[in-house]
Amino acid sequence: MTPTTEVRPHSAPANATPPGRRFDLARYRDLSLVPVLLVLGVIGFAVSPAFLTSDNLLGVGQQATELSLLVLAEALILIAGRMDLSLESTIGVAPVIAVWLVLPDHGARFNGLGLLASWTAIPLCLTVGALIGAINGFLILKLRLNGFIVTLGALTLLRGLQVAISQGQSIVNLPGSFTYLGRTGWLGVPAAIWICALLFAAGGCALAWLRHGRALYAIGGNAEAARAAGIRVDRITWTVLILGSLLAAFAGILYTGHYGSISADQGNGWIFQVFAATVIGGVSLNGGRGTLFGALTGVLTLQLVVNVMTLAGVPPLWNQFLNGAIIIVALIISRFASGEKQE
């Protein structure tokens, strides 16, 4: 047992200054990575003149979209106090299943079943994603299984399913709707970036201004108290898990369109980056804390570091080492910038 009485200094926070005017550092802790991003920008500019060109920056942005959609999904799930490791497999398996159902059953390198019209590919892909989330939610919330292991199992299972269906090969003959989103640009900027920014903005607004969004913080912070306040904890958690997998499936569509093929290891190993980006962006692994903006700065930091290193001519063989080092350094920075222990 620990001492039950927490002794706090009695410098009552109450009504010291009129509400709203006090400078509260806590409000800005989600911005802790912004200076890091600026520093990275300066370094990039110093290292190579190619850095600060719109081509380079848009390229980084487009590369970041798929990862950031997974981060968006994981951030929502973590805020609600859960985890989903299977997102990195969903990004691969959902497009594969959709394409498999749609593609004709003869005449190409990869033969599908040809069951449905090719325009249904995108709705199918999203449905598969939602279904994966729903099954995870059923196992975790109805059968009360351990969420970490359930989604770890789902990660392996779905990866295996993808390899089995695609026979371990990349699928290159894709329906047109898939390739459209990944390749089109609107107003000179890739459509993927627009969509991604829009989804982050929508998610951020929902978390800030909608009751159900705030409910995620309540559930992640203290599920019992949330239940006592009348929040339907299980239903909302389930919805978030479904939404997360849906976003991962959508990220799969963008990724597939971007590279023009579904590779067999699409998304493989991403979950580490996803967690790293989310946590250095200030989302708590214990739930109840963090913002989507913070999570977004987390992804951008990771992506910019890779870009700057590439431009600086760091041998690619060192990339993995540096990536790991960056994650730990960023974690230390955000630990001290926010002043919060990451337990």
Added chain:
Amino acid sequence: MADPSPVRGPVVDADGISKRFGATVALSDARISVAPGESHALVGRNGAGKSTLVSILTGLQQPDTGTLRFNGEPAPAPGDTEAWRSKVACVYQRSTIIPALTVAENLFLDRQSAGALRPISWKQLRRRATELLAEYGVDVDPTARAEELTVEQRQFVEIARALSFGARFIILDEPTAKLDARGIEKLFDKLRELQRQGVAFLFISHHLQEVYELCTTVTVYRDARHIVTAPVADLGQHALVEAMTGESTGGTEPSWSVRGRARTTGDTLLDVVGLGLAGAYQDVTLSARAGEVVGLAGAAASGNVQLGETLAGLHRPQTGAITVAGRPVRTGRVPAALAAGIGFVPEDRHIQGLVPQRSVAENATLTVTGRLGPYGTVLPSRTRVFAQRMITDLDIKTPGPATPVSALSGGNQQKVVIARALATEPHVLVAIRPTNGVDIKSKESLLGTVREVADAGKTALIVSDELDDLRVCDRVVAMFHGRVVAEFTDGWSDEQLVAAMEGMAGPTDPKERNDSHH
């Protein structure tokens, strides 16, 4: 705002309430009635049925029999959370505040905006929160995050939230357990103020002093039954404690006896001087001689458990010193305490005592692995022999040393914990609630074991609020709100000891707790 409408009878009226859980009778024909604006105390020892009554009054459980009425109307249907919330609210010991959110958001959780798809207007939410807090005179900044609040401020927020649902009847379940004297004072001031606004309280507390300070009526429960309801002024302290404890239950004579021992010989084995741990206890001085069993009595927030844990090295005290057999002990380190000769039986064997999946032998030798083989090895043969000796000595009922400890009965599990504490052959055995959750037979044999330790020339310290545990002691020291308030040698009566543990006049005046925080 006070409800100006005329009195419509009691805010809550429960009659003939019975509730069984399997073979256990939790409540039997119990009743309670609280008038508007009344501050009503509900007291009783553990297992008296208080918590069951609370869950029935708040609609969490359905009574098997009996009627429940609020303001003269029948209770809402089970599961109709909204309706229950407008009748009654409960502030539990465990906070239902979400630490990362602001006070304003906590107050209006899940009703921050009019509709699910309506965006929340934070400005308006803050205004509503400010109004609500002002209405009940709660001096808390609505924009502060809830984790920045003191414990009593959090309780104020919970009370304000409860009132905002329209409830005029609030149950406070041990609200002072986690408060210091200043916080208790503030809470009571607030409660009196709300009472003047017409809010009725059901106040559940282990501290009878607080009942006398705050309440006008008191109801006593014992063994799942209603014993008495009376105005506080008409029920003296003795009568109240008597109602709580009942007649001394005549059981079989224990195998050990305390009377007639020579206790003035023996060297001092344990000496505690001026020990203080912030938020738990202050300035405790205590000594125990060889051959003596000393009881450290005290209710939940008295600090006696923390004191016992400090002796075992689990907390580092800010002031004071511990000496065992003449040698000072480095505080705050378990290995140091073990090396100095302090054996420890923790409060909860499931949390701190045992590794349930591992064998009896492994659990019993956990403290002495260094002696079970050369060069840091742990030889299975020696472990077995050692454990076998413990099993015989303490009469642990187990198929063998290799049986997983989780397969044993509660009493025998507790014996394994004591075996572990005794394995180091300590000078001082500190046992916190040693008979927690064991049956009557094991209870006797466990206490007999503790007695034997002392008889063998060591010292034992029993930290407990159970009178049965304390009866085995030569001397009982009572603590209340972090201070030693009384000391009893032979021949104390149950009433005297309970009164001291509940913070009422013992041999020493407990009043000083009010000026202990400056």
